[in-house]
Amino acid sequence: MANYSTVFNQLLALIPRYHFERFVNSFNGDRYVKTLKCWNQLGSLLYAQASGKKSLREIVNGLEINNSKLYHLGLSPVKRSTLADANKIRSYQIYESLFYKILSQCKDLTPKHKFRFKNPLYTIDASTIDVCLATFSWAKFRTKKGAVKIHCLFDHSGDIPDFAVITEGNISDIRIAKDKLNIKPDSIYCFDRAYTDLELWSNIDFSKSYFVTKLKNNLKYTVLGQHLEAMKDGILSDEKIKLENKKYEKNLRMIRFLDEKSDEVVSIVTNNFKLSAKTIVQIYKTRWQIEIFFRWIKQNLQIKTFLGTSKNAVMSQVWIAMIFTKKLVEIPSF
Template sequence: MLKFIPRHEFETLANQHHQGRKLRKMSRWSQFVALGLGQLSGRSSLRDIVTNVSAQASKLYHLGASTVSRSSLARVNEQQPHTLYEALFGKLLARCQGLAPKHGFRFKNKLYSLDASTIDLCLDVFPWATFRSTKGAIKLHVGLDHSGYLPTFMTVTDGKAHDVTVGRTLKLPKQSIVVFDRGYTDCKWYNLLDNNDIFFVTRQKSNATFDVIERRSVTKKSGLTSDQTIKIKGSKAADCPIALRRIGFRDPGTGKHYVFLTNNFKLAASTIANIYKSRWQIELFFKWIKQNLKIKTFLGTSKNAVLTQVWIAVCMYLLLAYIKFCNKLNSSLQQILRLLQLNLFERRGLVDLLRGDPPKPLDPQLQTQLQFT
């Protein structure tokens, strides 16, 4: 698996993101191997990771890594910048994007879902993670590319950061479509997205005031209830002077009624509704990384140690996605992870393992060549 990360590229990043004196007892690569092993195998503590790495000491040489002590690993997690793994995330993302399958819609525009997820922390243990008077938290802000469901945009903030504040900082490509929930409601941002030639799809708040400029007929059999052109009125009118499209949709399964807002007037109303429905993929992304990777319990208490663990976790997610895309596997990421957990140090081909092929027997001639006469 580690062959997918060029060692020379990693060392270049490690030198760029180094702080203080040269490391003597361990390297950043050994840190990455140890914490990556902890993510993939579900280890829950530094002692647990160190014990499992030591158990594989004879196999670490071929990985270019070495055994680590608990104190050394804790010190490097706390002192060496987490930005190394943020930069590695960018490298892995670029590779994944070149192999990722397209989204399932007919239009060619890039499609992104935008959302944030809060990870609760104990304020007494993590005093830097201020959220509320008695609670601590950090927040993961993610822009999920629907081509391969990759976290193309990601940042980590304290729990107080508002979703739309981070959303405004994203630099989305022109003609792309971004979908988000009502937590990102901001008329000024709507206008800014439209000025930057970016389409958005969101839900309208129930207390919004507007004037209907035009009504279009809809096919009610498909669940659509309305398709209108509106303009915001009231105190927010000056913030969003552009015309918006308002689409009503009733879910045939649950009977719940939804009202969507968008600045895209070309796509069919049913497509707009399906675009918002696809936003559920980012909820599944957060659910997956919280259930399958270690980002809810942390190995260190400093901010740098926490961010190091989070960025290595998403690097492991991209590594699994890259393996899936490279080999065109039909298995889910969870199935791939579960299979790898029991075979991380097995000496067999990765592709054969993931495709369920039986292990190839060793050539007896190669064995006899290693024997001394």
């Protein structure tokens, strides 16, 4: 990152210090601490993100070299063992809370994108970060694989997360969606086949909201008739269907279209009978914005290698990395 020192200085200056100290107190972050306070821990890990440092040694050496530049921000050189202990012990919930506080500020700053419809549009998805199961024994994913998973509800109005949840890799995407999704009336929720759960679909419909998703191959249905005649723009059919599974009893709309990129016929279902088939297809394709967001995180943040192996150390690093992405929107020069 070019001119990382300037970016880092601006970044840390924008952290809401008052609220941060409240979170520290709530989770006893600085209780019995004499040397490395949570503010210094936060600054050290943000410095690692801004400068691309990948190890505790690199962070400690970098802070030592830049001590004169960082002193006015309340930061000071740290010992590697002290920083390692802080990452292991200080509750990651301090930084999770700070992320959500900053996220609420960002929503007022990001430009709003206008769609051809008035409904708020969201996509929910998850992405995994692979880790060695032998080293990170708590991060269970598959029998011989470990992973950390980032679950995210993406707000397409400002192209920012509405919420993020970080879990072990084996935590179900559907479980997080059902537990954490605060369904907002008249909104549209887009997701892939991993979220095929009829209870979730019913909850969205009951809340007077809409969903758009790809139809799972093993989901049986009966065609009730045409919703509208097949149109141009690659739309092959627009039908009214009813699922054979009684867990979702209302009628649905199934739209089949030709995906020009993959040259495949895609079937999507929705409970929205108002918008045009073309608009529904565009909504489904907009889902890829969250994939771009996840790709950017993995390519630009220091989360491929971790500074500690404990769950708390990993969670702290990922939450601070997420804070780093959000505060960048307030730095005009970035």
